[in-house]
Amino acid sequence: MRTVTAIPARMILLLLVWWVLTEGNLSGLAFGLAVVVPVAMVSVYLFPPGARRIRIVPFLLFVLFFLGRSVVAGIDVARRLLSPSLPANPGYLTFDLELPEGGPRWLLANALSLTPGTLSVTLDGARLDLHCLDTRDPVEEEVRAVERRVAGVFGLPADNWREKGGEVG
Amino acid sequence: MDAVVPWVQGILLMIGCAFFAIGTFGLFRFTDTLTRIHALTKVDNLGLGFIALALLFSAPSLAVAMKIALIWVVALAASATSAHLVARAVRAQEQDRAATREPHD
Known part of the structure; x- marks a missing residue:
């Protein structure tokens, strides 16, 4: 269950980072999405969400x-x-x-x-x-x-x- | 108000550069690796922080401002991680030396 919610949460975070890196330029968004989705999935595999939530x-x-x-x-x-x-x-x-x-x-x-x-x-x-x-x-x-x-x-x-x-x- | 901003920026940039200079100075004044790391990580982190803060004032958009902040955060993480790795390597080397020296003495 934790893993299921972790993927979209990490995707949102990574998209925010992408938006920051491209300085808000929307023309790179398609490429960003193509990178963000696999990265979020691999990250859950490499760094499984911890049992503790950050307050x-x-x-x-x-x-x-x-x-x-x-x-x-x-x-x-x-x-x-x-x-x-x-x-x-x-x-x-x-x-x-x-x-x-x-x-x-x-x-x-x-x-x-x-x-x-x-x-x-x-x-x-x-x-x-x-x-x-x-x-x-x-x-x-x-x-x-x-x-x-x-x-x-x-x-x-x-x-x-x-x-x-x-x-x- | 607008006339004050460049002055504030200039002062912050100079403070940042001063900290970088002091951090590098520490490389010469301190004599062993670990205390040098103390100087480099902590003082340079502050130097970069002041420079990033100065540049925030002239960021044209929120995304650019966040990018500047992100650069500082990433540099901070890299500096803490590399400091730890170097320190661990130094410690391992010291322990190795101590272990090989004892039987001979």
Whole structure:
């Protein structure tokens, strides 16, 4: 059932992308349709729709949060680079994720690569290795903040995965 | 109002270019691969963001504006993915080296 609704939904999304790519020129629409239909079908085969739906409002809030954090991240690195003493204390930190596997972990790992001071290195099951620009920074708080928001995007109940995260405060 | 727009655009473009320059500067100042990736992904992302924002003001249509935004989003995804891949390769190499060194020492 999920697959049946996923194909038209992805076709609409891909058509929107096509419309954007052709800058609204309708003369390319026939070619676009000829590409969009098979691509949507193959995409469902290659990337089967997940069991979890993305919640629109938390997703938009996540995008805003992410944009804000990525601006902070850029300014943070720029500030370190321009400082004569080059303040940095790089190192690895490992975290046990409480998010379920699949989309949520993937989104978290990618988002963390662009949030201040963290870079996802390996994601092995629930274990995420991060390279940190400065291990003295409150990396744990950053990770848990992003994790909490990713959980919201996928509509995961907060108490379900926050029980173990209680020690983070 | 119309007279202000080019100025705002110019300032945003300069901020964007400054971030690109700083990101590239980071390539020289930082000494190991992983910290260099921090500089390149995060700072360049911001540089491209400011440039895209500046160009949004002169987009002739909604589709073109969305195209500019899409370019930034795709570059963002590519930068996060390639950063992760390079970092993973570096980590694997380090672990390989550590594993081969130990028996000899």
